[in-house]
Amino acid sequence: MGNAGKFDAETVLRARVLLLGSEPLTLRERLGAYRVLATASPRAYVPKLVDALVERAHELRDPELHLALIGEAAAAARRIEADAPGGKERRERVLGTYEHALFAVGRRAEGRAVCEELAEAGSYRRLAIVLAEEGRHGEAAELYGRHVESGESASPWRLIEWAAELDAAGRREEALQAFGGLVDGSRRKAAEDRGPLASLVWQLDQYARMLGAAGRDAEEAAARSEALALLGRLARGGEPVSWSNIQASWVTLLVLSGRPDEPAATPDAPLPAFGAHPVHGWSPDVREHYFASLPALERESATLRASGDLPGLIVAQRRLTVRRALHWETSGRRAEESLRPSFDEGVALARRLREGRSTLSRALTDRAMFLLAVKRYEEAHADFTEATAVRSGDPRPIVTRT
Numbered sequence: 150m151g152n153a154g155k156f157d158a159e160t161v162l163r164a165r166v167l168l169l170g171s172e173p174l175t176l177r178e179r180l181g182a183y184r185v186l187a188t189a190s191p192r193a194y195v196p197k198l199v200d201a202l203v204e205r206a207h208e209l210r211d212p213e214l215h216l217a218l219i220g221e222a223a224a225a226a227r228r229i230e231a232d233a234p235g236g237k238e239r240r241e242r243v244l245g246t247y248e249h250a251l252f253a254v255g256r257r258a259e260g261r262a263v264c265e266e267l268a269e270a271g272s273y274r275r276l277a278i279v280l281a282e283e284g285r286h287g288e289a290a291e292l293y294g295r296h297v298e299s300g301e302s303a304s305p306w307r308l309i310e311w312a313a314e315l316d317a318a319g320r321r322e323e324a325l326q327a328f329g330g331l332v333d334g335s336r337r338k339a340a341e342d343r344g345p346l347a348s349l350v351w352q353l354d355q356y357a358r359m360l361g362a363a364g365r366d367a368e369e370a371a372a373r374s375e376a377l378a379l380l381g382r383l384a385r386g387g388e389p390v391s392w393s394n395i396q397a398s399w400v401t402l403l404v405l406s407g408r409p410d411e412p413a414a415t416p417d418a419p420l421p422a423f424g425a426h427p428v429h430g431w432s433p434d435v436r437e438h439y440f441a442s443l444p445a446l447e448r449e450s451a452t453l454r455a456s457g458d459l460p461g462l463i464v465a466q467r468r469l470t471v472r473r474a475l476h477w478e479t480s481g482r483r484a485e486e487s488l489r490p491s492f493d494e495g496v497a498l499a500r501r502l503r504e505g506r507s508t509l510s511r512a513l514t515d516r517a518m519f520l521l522a523v524k525r526y527e528e529a530h531a532d533f534t535e536a537t538a539v540r541s542g543d544p545r546p547i548v549t550r551t
Contacts, residue, residue, distance in 0.1 A: 161189045176205055192230055199225045199243055206246075216250045223247040223263070241272050248275065252432040257419070260432070268292070277310070278430050281422035284414035286317035289422075297327075305331055305398075306426070312359075313405055313424025321363050325356075332356050332372075345392040346383055347399070347521050350376045354518060355402045373540075377533055380521070384530040399522040400478040401426050403515070407471040410464055428479055443472050463498050463508060467515070470495055474519070485523045492516040496532075510540040 164185040167178065174182075183198035202222035209215045226243040229236040244267050251260035257279075264276040273296050280289040293311035297303060308331040315324035332352050338344030353376040360369035405423045414420035421431050421439050431439075446469045453462040470491040477488045492515055499505055499512035513536035520529035 160185055176201065176208070180205055187225065187228075191228060192233060195225055195228050196233065196236070196239060198222075199229070199239060203243060203246065206250075212250070212254050216254055219243070219247045219250045237270070241267060241270060245272070245275065249433060252434050255434055257432075257434065274307070274310075274430075277314070278422040278425050279432060281310075281314055281317070281425070282414060282419040282432060282435050283416040284420075285416075286314050287320075290314040290318045290320060290323075303330065303334065305334070306429075308334075309401065309405070310422070310424045310430070313408075313422075316359065317408070317423075321359075325359055325363060325365075328352075328356055328359060342390050345388055345390070345395050346379050347388065347392075348395055350379050350383075350521060351399050351402050351518055353379070354514060355406060358406060373537060377530075377537055380517070380526065380530040380533050383521070383526040387524075387526060396478050396483070396522045397426055399518060400474050403474055403518065404471055407468060410468050427475060440472065440476060443469070443476070446472065459498065459502055463495070463502065463505075463512075466491075466495055466498060467512075470515070485525075488519070489523075492519050506539055506542065510536045513539065 164182040167174065167182050168186075180198075180201045183194050183201050186194040187198040199222050202218050202225065206215045206218035206222065209218065222243050223246075226240040229240055231237075244263055248260045248263035248267070251257075251263065261276070261279050264279050267273075268276040273292055277289045277292040280286075280292065290311065293307065293314055297307045297311045308327055312324045312328035312331070315321075315327060332349070335344055335349045335352055339346050339349045353372045357369045357372035357376070360366075360372060401424070404421070404427075408423040411420060411423075412418070419432070419435050421427065421435050425431060427436050427439070446465060450462060450465045450469055453465055473488060473491050477483060492512075495512040496509070496516055499509040502508055513532045517529045517532035517536060520526075520532060
């Protein structure tokens with residue numbers, strides 16, 4: 150959009166005088182001056198041009214105009230000298246905004262290319278997520294593996310993402326090792342009151358699922374027993390320390406647990422990177438498509454209910470509940486009563502299924518984890534207690550609600 154050619158000396162002088170004037174300038178006036186001066190004095194004015202372009206882009210509602218300005222900002226950011234103060238950070242920030250804008254208008258190939266550029270500069274995560282969205286789980290797992298740190302200093306979010314990609318790539322034992330490291334770290338933090346007990350319970354639930362899928366039944370039972378003990382502690386006295394904004398951990402792991410019910414991702418039909426939080430990870434086109442599937446799933450559930458296909462309805466209803474939970478957590482409107490009926494229905498449907506012990510246990514566990522997220526600790530403990538009894542084949546399960 151800007152003039153990439155040379156400006157004559159008179160034009161440069163007018164731009165300098167304009168910026169030095171006593172009258173405040175509009176953003177468009179400043180932008181015009183910076184476009185001129187960035188060619189004459191790039192070290193001084195290219196960073197200012199980049200910031201002004203981004204600011205102007207955010208004022209525009211038209212996606213294509215927004216993208217054009219962000220693209221111009223990205224091109225300018227690439228011109229920032231390597232030793233310029235804050236240059237690397239500004240360049241990565243603008244390129245991140247640019248790839249996001251490309252994905253938002255469906256230009257995935259170009260967006261992926263920018264992510265590859267960012268990865269070469271050391272900012273690898275978005276490329277890993279894009280690869281995961283396109284079903285290239287092995288490549289994503291390798292990329293995480295080259296960068297994710299292990300031990301206490303590791304980011305819990307990156308460990309979840311890494312383990313999710315290892316698992317999706319069929320590298321089950323490596324996935325268990327990565328996720329087990331996350332659980333160990335959370336145990337230490339919880340023991341020292343540096344982390345919420347609720348987050349540890351959610352992680353143990355997912356860890357137990359992974360152990361069960363790997364055929365490690367004794368370890369699965371131990372993880373569930375540990376989660377049950379923690380829920381009992383929460384039911385008796387609540388969290389030892391007050392924590393806020395932890396529901397994102399619950400919903401991220403809930404969505405990850407629903408991946409087996411979703412189709413496989415491909416480059417032509419991308420799906421979310423299960424394991425990454427949608428707001429801070431998923432590409433905008435994928436996120437929009439995932440939420441847009443809600444009405445279709447509601448219609449499918451209604452058709453299955455009318456036909457009497459209970460097993461099919463249970464699967465569709467859980468997929469619907471997962472999406473509703475994600476929307477509930479990310480929208481900021483978190484009234485418990487708006488989401489709880491979905492989990493109640495899941496339990497009610499599972500109770501109707503003959504020989505559906507694992508299905509009922511999962512539905513009760515799903516509801517227990519939701520109740521934990523809304524701090525209904527006693528009810529969460531009761532549901533998880535029943536889920537444990539049902540899973541073990543206890544003929545006298547503890548029935549607490551519908």
